[in-house]
Amino acid sequence: MSVGSKARLAVDIGGTFTDVAVEAKLGEKNKQRWTAKVLTTPHAPELGVLEGARVALQRASLQPGDIELLIHGTTLATNALIERKGARTALLTTEGFRDVLALGNESRYDQYDLNIDLPQPLVPRRWRLPVPERLDNTGQVLKPLDEAALRAHIPFLRAEGIESLAIGFLHGFVNPVHEKRAAEIVRAEWPELSISLSSEVSPEMREWERFSTTVANAYVQPLMASYLARLEKGLREGGMSCPIFLMLSGGGLTTIETASRFPIRLVESGPAGGAIFSAHVARQRGFDKVLSFDMGGTTAKVCLIDDFAPQASRTFEVARVGRFRKGSGLPLRIPVIEMVEIGAGGGSLAHLDSMGRIQVGPESAGADPGPACYGRGGTKPAVTDANLTLGRYDAAAFAGGQLKLDTGAAAAALDAHVGKGLGLEHGMAALGVVEMVDENMANAARVHAIESAKSYDGRSIIAFGGGGPVHGYRVAEKIGVKRMLVPSGAGVGSAIGFLRAPVGYEVVKSLYTRFASFDVPGVNALLASMSAEASRVVAEGSFGAPTVENRIGYMRYVGQGHEIAVVLPVRPLTEADIADIRAAYDAEYTRFYDRPVPGSDVEVLSFAVTVATVVEKVEPVAEVANAAAPAPIRVQQVRDTATGLVSPWQVYDRTQMSPGAEVPGPCIIAEDETSTLVGPGWSCRMDGLGYLELKRGE
Known part of the structure; x- marks a missing residue:
């Protein structure tokens, strides 16, 4: 079969499996899809991608040249941050602020732990170098950049073997003049060095989050740029000449060039695809309140979707040192789809803690060696071993018969690491493991709803990923949901979600203003420039498709510490709009906290502009007549x-x-x-x- 240039291919690299989906358009409305699931190759992730693509194309009877677009999502950047396997990174910052990365905002995720373990900065102190310069909060130069002092740091950085450089100056988000000049000086003497500027990566106030995000981008940039170059080369050599797009954490697609420049925006690209998949399925069925439940080989992700759109956020934590503890990770200020992710997947390992209680994850067997039942050298029991022991899998038909499971190895691992310590035979040990992982996922879903000021009344679950449909009904029972949907292709749901994602880009910038003295001309000028920037990025990959724009302001009552997102009109604002925007803020604040704060002024800290191609319209499916049930196999x-x-x-x-x-x-x-x-x-x-x-x- 050859479909000319009407087929698209999506690839999602997970911790255990690499998922591939190929979709061909046959006529105006009909589509046909083929999928493949292969083991991830951690030492060289592009090999798993190439193998998965080969298998999927073979099943579809397609040639590499038949693919018009490839869409890719990966956890490679996330894993590099978690495992501390990124580039040797240095930071140039304003004199007197080299310790911002270590000090953070002085908050403690556990107020009463005297021996609290805080996340260590990605850049050690000796590589955090101060440069004399200073801007005020309006961007005016108080102290010019000391170019001689800056140049004096370069020999030291070379001698230390630095591979990537982050540049973050105080108030650089208001005026990037010093950051850009510093980059020019370094590039002139060291053109091959990878450089990230805070004014480009995260142009928002709050220096800790801005510096942390910029450093993280610099930390993974050489790795991601190298990987994407190898992947592109392998695909081209294999005969695939189509454009390559990357899934962003915020739910849009971008070009491989933009992804190589800002790889930090890819940290949640795989899970974001799953949320897009759920939102599409919700539109197809007309379900306006759903919980997306994506359980893979390494992690489980839950995301609330209302009115067919996933919740969005602009903050994210990675590499938490306190398990599931908010505030214990490295902060990233990037657009993301808001979800809860926990170490609960098919490869998550079970063990007994010091008190004899069953614990599952976050450590995972991954793809190599994998769970004990894979027969690849694993000896510790994983969730997959427990499911097999409970009788939920057919050892001979797992993964379509491609992977034969060893029931004896699974039982032996459960006996040795769980059952023996509790005096349980392996069947009951497996039950304990599965109940524990189900309760962990249900508890994450409960907390996510509470933190979002929402409930599960009238909500449905959309379950996908290799483990979602296996564990979904029990999680639903625990949180009180009575309906669950398992779409076709659920095992590779995130990859299919990539095929549904729009080409989009979000720009976030800070401009402080209050409603009592709202700077209408300044805000309009900023929003117009942000719209132009986002439109320029989207135009690189939209191929002339129609686009839609959204604008958001992040606001809070004066004196508060956290902002609330409020939708803004997509046009130049007028004085008459201020009262309406204030009323919208009060209504949203009331939804979260039950009542507004009358008489208090509101301040706007940041603005976000998103430009994206128009999402394909979906008509809800009609009911079908009853049909006879098949005979059991x-x-x-x-x-x-x-x-x-x-x-x-x-x-x-x-x-x-x-x-x-x-x-x-x-x-x-x-x-x-x-x-x-x-x-x-x-x-x-x-x-x-x-x-x-x-x-x-x-």
Whole structure:
């Protein structure tokens, strides 16, 4: 089959598997999709991408030249930050502020821990070099840049083997003149050095977050630029000449050039694809309140989606030293889709802590050696080992039969590391492991809803990833959700989400103003320049497609410490708009905190402008008539984690189910890339899109 230039390919690199999806457009409305799932190659991630693409294209009977666009998401930048495997990075900063990275904002994520462990800066103090210069808060020069002092640092940096440089000066976000001049001087003497400017990476107030983000960008830039260059070379040599786009953490796509320049914006690119996937599925079904539940091999991600749009944020923490503890990681000031991510995946390892309690994750077996049942040298029990021992997987049919599982190795690992210490046989040890990981995920979902001032009343779960459909129904029971949807291609949901993402870019900049003295001309000038910048980036990859623009102001009552996002009109503001924007802020504040603060002025700290191609319109699917249920392909003995009882569960082949067919739980709907568990008291019906809709009876 050849479809000319009407096929697109998406690749998501995870900690355990690399997922690939190919979609071909057949006619005006019809689309056909093929998927592949291969083990990630941590030593050279591009090899897994090339292998996955080869497998997917072979299944689709396509040639590399048939692909018109490749979209890629990766956790490579995140892993480099977590594992501290980035470049040797230095920081040039304003004299007197070299310790900002270490001091932070002096907050403690645990007020009562006298031996608290704080995250260490990516740049040690000896490589944080002060430069005499100073701007005031309006950008006026108080002390000119000392160019001689700056040049004097370069021989030291060379002698230290520095590979990347971050430049962040006080108030550089208002006026970048000193940062740009410093970069010019360094590049003139050291043209091959990678340089990141805070005025380009994160032009917002709050120097700790700005410096931290800039340093993180510099830290991963050589690694990511090298990887993307190798990937592009491998794809070109394989005959793929199409444009390559990267998924951004904020949910848009950008060119490989922009991604190489600002790789810090890729840290949540894979999970962002999953949220886009869920939002698309929600539009297809007309579900305006859903929880996106993405469980892969290494992590689980939950994201609230309302009115078919994921929650957005502009702050993110990476490499937390306190497990699940907010404030214990390195702060990044980048546009992201807001979600909770925990170390709970199929490869997450189980063990007993010092008090004899079962703990799962965040350590993962990854792709190499993988869970014990993979037979690749792993000896510690992972969640996949527990699921296999509970009877949830067929050892001979896992991953479509490509990977034969060793039930004996899984049981032995559970006995040695969990069961022996608790006096439990391996079946009950496996139950404990799965219940613990399900409760961890459910608890993360509860906290996420509380922090977002939302609830799960009337909400549905969209479950995907290799483990989402396996664990989804039990997580739903724990948080009180009674409906779950498992889309087709759920095992590679994030990769499919890449195919649904718009080409987009967000620009965030600071401009301080208060409503009592709102600087209308200044704000309009800033928003116009931000719109032009975002439009310029999007134009590189939109190929003339129509775009839409959104504008947001980040505001707070005077004297408060945190801002709230308020939507702004996409046009020049007038004096008459100020009262309406203030009213919108009061309403949003009331939603979070129950009541406004009358008589208090509001200050605006930052603005965000997003330009993106228009998302394809989706019509909700119509209901379909009932159809006969297929015959089960086998029966498995499965231990129910709620009761501990072992009973026969019928197993159905998803490909044999027709739209309108319904089967009662307990049962398993099997497919190549995942399995959907339908627990006792649940039923499963296939809708008109081929999606599995699970409902819990009263």
